Amino acid sequence: MTGKSFHFISGLPRSGSTLLAAILRQNPRFHASMTSPVASLFTSMLNTMSSRNEASLFITDRQRARLVKGIFENFYADFEDKELIFDTNRIWSAKLPALSQLLPESRVICCVRNVAWIMDSFERMIRRNPLLVSKMFSEADVGTVYTRLEAMAHPNRIVGFAWSALKEAYYGEQASSMLLVEYDLLASSPEKTLKLIYEFIGEDYFEHDFNNVEYNEEQFDENLGLPGLHTVRKKVELKTRNTILPPDLFEKYDGMSFWKDQTGSRANVISKAASNDE
Numbered sequence: 662m663t664g665k666s667f668h669f670i671s672g673l674p675r676s677g678s679t680l681l682a683a684i685l686r687q688n689p690r691f692h693a694s695m696t697s698p699v700a701s702l703f704t705s706m707l708n709t710m711s712s713r714n715e716a717s718l719f720i721t722d723r724q725r726a727r728l729v730k731g732i733f734e735n736f737y738a739d740f741e742d743k744e745l746i747f748d749t750n751r752i753w754s755a756k757l758p759a760l761s762q763l764l765p766e767s768r769v770i771c772c773v774r775n776v777a778w779i780m781d782s783f784e785r786m787i788r789r790n791p792l793l794v795s796k797m798f799s800e801a802d803v804g805t806v807y808t809r810l811e812a813m814a815h816p817n818r819i820v821g822f823a824w825s826a827l828k829e830a831y832y833g834e835q836a837s838s839m840l841l842v843e844y845d846l847l848a849s850s851p852e853k854t855l856k857l858i859y860e861f862i863g864e865d866y867f868e869h870d871f872n873n874v875e876y877n878e879e880q881f882d883e884n885l886g887l888p889g890l891h892t893v894r895k896k897v898e899l900k901t902r903n904t905i906l907p908p909d910l911f912e913k914y915d916g917m918s919f920w921k922d923q924t925g926s927r928a929n930v931i932s933k934a935a936s937n938d939e
Contacts, residue, residue: 665740665743665744666746667746667764668745668748669770670748670749670771671751671753671769671770671826672773672827672841673771673773673824675778675782676772676773677772677847678695678749682747682749684897687870687874689742691743691745691747692745693746694749695749697736697749699732699733699736700750703732703752703756706728706729707759730764745864752826754771755826755830757769757835760838767838768840770839772842772844772847773827773843774843776917776918777904777906777912777913777914779820780814780906780910783809783813784905786887790887797813797887806906807910810910831928836927837929847897851869851897854931861929872897873895874894874896
């Protein structure tokens, strides 16, 4: 590998991963952005080298490890001035055993949020663009808020997969390499939260400007059919609001925050008590 270090941003959608990346990239030593293709390349290569391919018989474990590591090295080779790379993808929560073996010094920061508010956030984006139909949904999914949320909560879809992968990792053997960061804490106490993140990854703290955070991926969002999905507001702050979900739907997804109970897990969680420490 090169002299670069690698960490990962994962967790739940609409939970602050793009905001966190936008903040971290202010540090001139760091690179961070929204979801990258690295995880897809990683998964595809592992599948290609699996027993599904009869030629896999001629690939040793050492070769397999070198080839997969090469994805990280080669994809980020052009970022010559960056010493630490944060690669973002919700799949990483489900890949902790592999990451632990390939990059044992790496850490995974998982952004989390009450699932009911995640659903509310997606629904707001959809209603903000009523003349567009997002690629996230099939024709059968788009009918009502009930069908849209049910589709997103499916184990193989955007919210359901991320939640399941995170829960698997949270109770897994490599959970100590994870740090769960709640969106509300990141948005309301960004400096204290970032200091805890820096401590977790073993880096000296950088003075971030939380009043001038900028990030957007207009072309990606428009192609997805949800303009503004990855646009970060300039000032980091928590804005309270009432939900737009019907009460029964909000209640259905409320209470799925399993990370509130740390019994049986070695994962690290930034709690309100920790964020209030001076």
